[in-house]
Structure formats: structure tokens, C-alpha cells
Amino acid sequence: xxxxxxxxxxxxGVGKTTTSAALATGLAKAGHRTAVxxxxxxxxxxxxxxxxERRVVYDFVNVINQxxxxxxxxxxxKRVPGLCILAASQTRDKDALTDDGVARVLKExxxxxxxxxxxxxxxxxxxxxxxxxxxxxxxxxxxxxVSSVRDSDRVLGxxxxxxxxxxxxxxxxxxxxxxxxxxxxxxAQGDMLSVEDVQxxxxxxxxxxxxxxxxxxxxxxxxxxxxxxxxxxxxxxxQDAVARFLGEERPYRFLDVQKKGLFGRLFGS
Amino acid sequence: MMSLLSYFRSQRKNxxxxxxxxxxxxxxxxxxxxxxxxxxxxxxxxxxxxxxKYVEVDNEAxxxxxxxxxxxxxxxxxxxxxxxxxS
Numbered sequence: 047x048x049x050x051x052x053x054x055x056x057x058x059g060v061g062k063t064t065t066s067a068a069l070a071t072g073l074a075k076a077g078h079r080t081a082v083x084x085x086x087x088x089x090x091x092x093x094x095x096x097x098x099e100r101r102v103v104y105d106f107v108n109v110i111n112q113x114x115x116x117x118x119x120x121x122x123x124k125r126v127p128g129l130c131i132l133a134a135s136q137t138r139d140k141d142a143l144t145d146d147g148v149a150r151v152l153k154e155x156x157x158x159x160x161x162x163x164x165x166x167x168x169x170x171x172x173x174x175x176x177x178x179x180x181x182x183x184x185x186x187x188x189x190x191x192v193s194s195v196r197d198s199d200r201v202l203g204x205x206x207x208x209x210x211x212x213x214x215x216x217x218x219x220x221x222x223x224x225x226x227x228x229x230x231x232x233x234a235q236g237d238m239l240s241v242e243d244v245q246x247x248x249x250x251x252x253x254x255x256x257x258x259x260x261x262x263x264x265x266x267x268x269x270x271x272x273x274x275x276x277x278x279x280x281x282x283x284x285q286d287a288v289a290r291f292l293g294e295e296r297p298y299r300f301l302d303v304q305k306k307g308l309f310g311r312l313f314g315s
Numbered sequence: 316m317m318s319l320l321s322y323f324r325s326q327r328k329n330x331x332x333x334x335x336x337x338x339x340x341x342x343x344x345x346x347x348x349x350x351x352x353x354x355x356x357x358x359x360x361x362x363x364x365x366x367x368k369y370v371e372v373d374n375e376a377x378x379x380x381x382x383x384x385x386x387x388x389x390x391x392x393x394x395x396x397x398x399x400x401x402s
Contacts, residue, residue: 191334192334192337192338195338195342196338196341196342196345199342199345199346200345203345203346203349207349233331236329236330236331236332237330237331238331239331239334239335239338240331243331243334243335246335247335247338247339247342248342
């Protein structure tokens, strides 16, 4: 039985797909068989971030409609063994993800994997609700910015009331916060919400903090999950987050202002 | 000296603190609505319509607040009537 992890946020553009690619790659690198599924029907993008866009033949909806088998649709990652990708369909039919179809595909994936990472679309429409429904765990990706924090709280409400676990009266989804695009200098200047602020407002466990980093764009340009860029700050932050996800304790590396000036070194602590 | 300090302080406002305060108020309000029964917004709307049969009030006139006390749920209803009295 695989554990199903949804990467969600409500708001768009905060780093869900980047995080899905990084987490799935990190889990597979740690030796866990992992499938990452793009739920953004009509706006497929995970394949591009993972660098396998030219290998998509069949997609999620093809498998639901039984036009292809799951094995035909799954794309095996060429860099990391034990990692495969299920691309979203480019159909404009919003109802393509049927309840039964999604349940069946996740069940089948769950037989051969340890983790299923569900990359949720933005918003709280059908695709997002379907991605959240089956989850055992949720990673709420949030930027330290008012609209993202508000949307994250909204999504937390949905996770606790509209999930399968909630309906069946089981133990609730484990919800954890991943704060992305964090700029420690701006936090120090009082221009940006701090990790503590966001945690206090949302009231959930912290999984990681990813600094605002050029590495993220560079990696997506090249179709490489940023976690594989091991000498970059964002890559290392994702490695830490994956290790924490797997139960390891790791200190937070990117919460303090990196380069201290002469003044800071003379008078700082 | 003090005035100079406060001048710089007022120039450079701590916007993160403002953001946090706004979010705390907003999130608290949205959560209290979320946790309540689904019919609350409709109830609020209908109460407003009933009141308007008798007196003209604005949309903010009916405030509802749901509290939980153990097994007991308390619905607090606050209706603000206009200042002028017609007797």
C-alpha cells in the first residue's frame, strides 16, 4: 500500500509543481518506489518540469477511459530508478477525472509504489478536490505573502472536511507546511512574513523552507527537478524537506541572512 | 533626536506586521464560518430579508457568530437597527 501525498496550495504559481517534482525525485533517490501524478487536467506541466515532455504518449485520462493501460502511460524517469510520472491530459473536459476512475488508477498505482505524489492544480475546482480527496498526507505550499497564506488556510479547511479520510471518520490527513520563495533579508527588514508568522497563522507543522532562488528557474528551464541540483540553496532546502518528510530531523539552513556585511560582523551576534 | 528617530521609523513601516495582523483577523473569521453548518449563510440572508420587511437595514446589520462549548453550540445573533426610531 502506497502513501498518497497531495501537494496543494490553493493559489497558483507558488511552487506546487516544482515541489511535486522535487519531493517525488527525492523520495525515489532515497530508495522508495514513487509515482508522481499531474492532476492539472488541461494545463499539463509536470512533464515539462521533470524533463520528460517528449516522452508523453498516454496520459491520466487515457488510463481512466481505459484507452491505455497504466503501464503504457507511466513514464519511467531516466535519472532516478524507481520514479515514474503520470502526465495530465490536455483535454478541456473538466469532468474527465471521474471519481471511480481516479480511485481505480490510484489503487493500481498503490500496488507497485511506496509513495504516490499528487500534483494538485491551483484553485479549488474538481481537479484540486480530486487530488486532495484520497490523500494520506498533504504538503501545503505557501509563499510568505497575504493571498497565498489565506488560500492555504482555505485549502486546509477542505482537507479536513472533504477528504476521504474525513468522510470515513479515519485519522485526519497529516498536513505540513512548505514555505517557498522565502527571502531571509526581507524578513529581517520587516518586509516579509517570517516562518514563525505563517506557522502561527496556519497552525500546522513545518516541513521546510525553500529560499527564493535562481536555481528554481534554471532547473525548470532545463527540465531537471531542482532537488538534483545538489549544490544550490533550493536543491539543498528540498533535500532537507524530503529527509524531514521521511522522519529525519534536520536543522533549517536558510532562515538567516546569508551574507553579513562588515557592520553586521562587527556588531551582530 | 527622538523626533529624528521617529521620523525614520514612520518612514519605514513594518509591513510584515500589518500583513500578519490582517491575516489573523481574516483567517479567524473565515474559520468560524467554515466550521459552522452549511445553512448559516442562507439563514443570515433570510433573517436580513425578514428584518427588511419592517425596517430598512444594511447588509452588515445581521452578524452571526458560532461558538462551541463542549457538546453545545451557541449561535450568537446580533442585529443592529438604524438610529432613528419611528414610534
